[in-house]
Amino acid sequence: MKVYLDNAATTPLDPIVFEAMKPLMLEYFGNPSSIHGHGRTVRAHIERSRSKVATLLKTSPGEIFFTSGGTEADNATLFGCVNSLGVDHIITSKIEHHAVLHTAELLSRQQLVKLSFVNLKEAGQIDLEHLETLLKIPSKKTLVSLMHANNEIGNLIDLKKIGALAHQYEALFHTDTVQTMGHIELDLSVLPVDFLVGSAHKFNGPKGVGFLYINSHHKINPFINGGAQERNMRGGTENVYGIVGLAKALEISCKELNEQKSQILNLKKYMIDQLMKKIPDVQFNGQCADLNDSLYTVLNVCLPPTPHNEMLLFNLDISGISASGGSACSSGSNISSHVLAELNRDPKRGAVRFSFSKYNNKEEIAYTVETLSKLIHPTK
DSSP, X not given: OOEEOBTTTOOXXXXXXXXXXXXXXXXXXXXXXXXXXHHHHHHHHHHHHHXXXXXXXXXXXXXXXXXXXXXXXXXXXXXXXXXXXXXXXXXXXTTSOHHHHHHHHHHHHTTSSEEEEOOBOTTSOBOHHHHHHHHTSOOSOEEEEOOSBOTTTOXXXXXXXXXXXXXHTTOEEEEEOTTTTTTSOOOTTTSOOSEEEEEGGGTTOOSSOEEEEEOTTOOOOOSBOSSOHHHHTBOSOOOHHHHHHHHHHHHHHHHTHHHHHHXXXXXXXXXXXXXXXXXXXXXXXXXXXXXXXXXXXXXXXXXXXXXXXXXXXXXXXXXXXXXXXXXXXXXXXXXXXXXXXXXXXXXXXOEEEEEOOTTOOHHHHHHHHHHHHHHHSTTO
């Protein structure tokens, strides 16, 4: 059996999305910056896609800028806030995606900002009292950058509460919603968010395309120079079929959101129950086993100490199961996880992140748990 449980890394392309993209690959091939009919036709597809994304997120098309993905959008936000909006203090956490963490650290090394890390609670939750303490630090302008859902352990933050707290102290709020876009309803007409990021391949769209939402109250300088595309904000010929695919994928995800959530949540609950039966000393990293306060697509499994952990991902792969992992330190075939290291997880315990999509089923979960149990306890 072949089982794909690494959907937090990337999701399969929805066939309906592929069909929507095909005409832009084969029939409508004009350069959208050209003024002739071929170009204008393609430009219209881009702008219809922009309007669709804006409508789904309850914002205006002028606040949506297409990018190559979430990493570019995160970088554009942090550099843009420093270079254009006078930000000299960034507050983030040590378990952010590297697109934010490494960028903030670079800005700090360049002495362009003071960098503060908010304290985390035992399971990786944001300490809101400490966040407020950091917001009181005098600065010209502060940016709070915290991801909506952690990509490794699934912890969710309260966007309304954190955004409101940041705005109370006249700080800007940026959130990376790469993992939650298309999986959790996001209403930008009510969320106190200044910058928000999405990436198509996390919700059954194509790779290599994403977007950045910039609240209309803010104006940052272009993040790629050399062309007038994206209303002078991002030079370079647009990834037209990617943009069309992104909009179609987001439309499908939002339409099917409740149905998908119910289906995937049942799979996650089933996997937790089966793991606890088959591997009694199993634990879970972060809040991912909390079905109410974590992202329903992610389950980070903390396995008992065993010499078999070093080859766990490799052996899962041999069994046809695709997942991702990491430990608190680099060991054997495991890749070091800065998230688990920050949470002081026992490095002797293996960690595997299983992440689900609408294409998974109960039989796959049962096979995965049974395989994992045999790998952990090969003599049983």
